Amino acid sequence: MYKRDDQSESLESYSDLERTIDTLLSPGGCPWDREQTHESLKRNLIEECYELIEAIENEDIPNMVEELGDILMQVVFHINIGQRSGKFAGSDVFRNINNKLINRHPHVFAGGETRTADEVKAQWEDIKQQEKRNKGNTSRLDSIPKTLPALAYAQLVQDRAHLAGFDWDDYSGVMDKVAEEIRELSEATNNDERIDELGDILFSLVNVGRWLDIQVEDCLRKSNGKFQRRFTHMEDICRQRGISLSNISASDKQDLWDQAKVAVG
Numbered sequence: 001m002y003k004r005d006d007q008s009e010s011l012e013s014y015s016d017l018e019r020t021i022d023t024l025l026s027p028g029g030c031p032w033d034r035e036q037t038h039e040s041l042k043r044n045l046i047e048e049c050y051e052l053i054e055a056i057e058n059e060d061i062p063n064m065v066e067e068l069g070d071i072l073m074q075v076v077f078h079i080n081i082g083q084r085s086g087k088f089a090g091s092d093v094f095r096n097i098n099n100k101l102i103n104r105h106p107h108v109f110a111g112g113e114t115r116t117a118d119e120v121k122a123q124w125e126d127i128k129q130q131e132k133r134n135k136g137n138t139s140r141l142d143s144i145p146k147t148l149p150a151l152a153y154a155q156l157v158q159d160r161a162h163l164a165g166f167d168w169d170d171y172s173g174v175m176d177k178v179a180e181e182i183r184e185l186s187e188a189t190n191n192d193e194r195i196d197e198l199g200d201i202l203f204s205l206v207n208v209g210r211w212l213d214i215q216v217e218d219c220l221r222k223s224n225g226k227f228q229r230r231f232t233h234m235e236d237i238c239r240q241r242g243i244s245l246s247n248i249s250a251s252d253k254q255d256l257w258d259q260a261k262v263a264v265g
Contacts, residue, residue, distance in 0.1 A: 014072075014076075017072065017073065018076055018090075021073065025077075025080055025084065033077075036081070038078060038081060038082075041074065041077060045071070048074055051070070052064065052067035052068060052071060055067050057218070057222075103127060103131075104127045104128065105120075106127075107120065107123070122163055125140070125163045140160040140161070141157055141160055144156050144160070149217055150202075151206060151216045151217045151220060152215075152216075154202070154206040154216075155206050155210055155215065158207055159210065162210070168207075168211075171211050174204070174207050174211050177204045178204045178205060181200040181201040181204050182201060185197035185198055185201060229260075229264040229265065230257060230264055233260040233263055234260050237256055237260075238256070
């Protein structure tokens with residue numbers, strides 16, 4: 001096994017990872033790694049984040065450990081690229097995040113009064129918005145990444161609007177809005193209108209999730225997984241019986257679906 005000259009015995013620290021990445025990106029290191037840029041690594045970072053989310057949802061601790069390491073590798077990789085290009089240093093990254101955490105927790109670091117979790121969340125957003133205004137952003141929504149998955153983006157937009165006081169008075173208004181949007185979809189006369197109204201329905205359903213304190217992205221991902229388990233079980237049954245799922249009757253498909261619900265949840 002290859003061993004760096006400066007390799008520690010345990011390889012259990014952040015500095016060990018820094019040295020490993022530095023070796024990979026140095027002359028004589030890995031040709032593929034040396035070709036990478038911030039741009040080329042974007043997809044890798046996204047994939048690693050989703051793999052961590054899956055491990056968390058599956059309560060798979062060994063995979064959580066592995067995926068956290070993969071994400072940390074991405075962070076160190078980007079820092080190393082930044083340092084080599086002279087655009088920023090690791091110290092810039094750490095200084096920025098430490099200042100941010102300290103500034104946004106005045107109740108901890110500045111002798112402020114102890115607050116409830118909801119008050120802390122609102123205070124965090126207020127301080128964040130002031131920071132953004134100092135940088136020229138004028139809207140609470142300016143800093144939301146446009147590349148977020150659509151459901152997560154919609155919920156974050158609605159969270160920010162709520163913190164600005166733009167919200168329904170009660171839950172009944174939220175549900176009435178869903179019913180209104182469904183009615184408008186049924187009244188749409190062309191595909192462009194149907195696209196708009198279906199989007200409005202989805203946006204309104206996200207608001208239902210927000211009012212129920214449910215993360216809709218997680219909620220839909222869970223339902224996707226449930227459907228996949230059941231459908232795969234139906235396919236397995238058909239293979240065992242030597243029949244094709246696509247060729248059986250609708251009532252037989254429903255029977256298989258009901259069996260799958262019992263078998264795999």
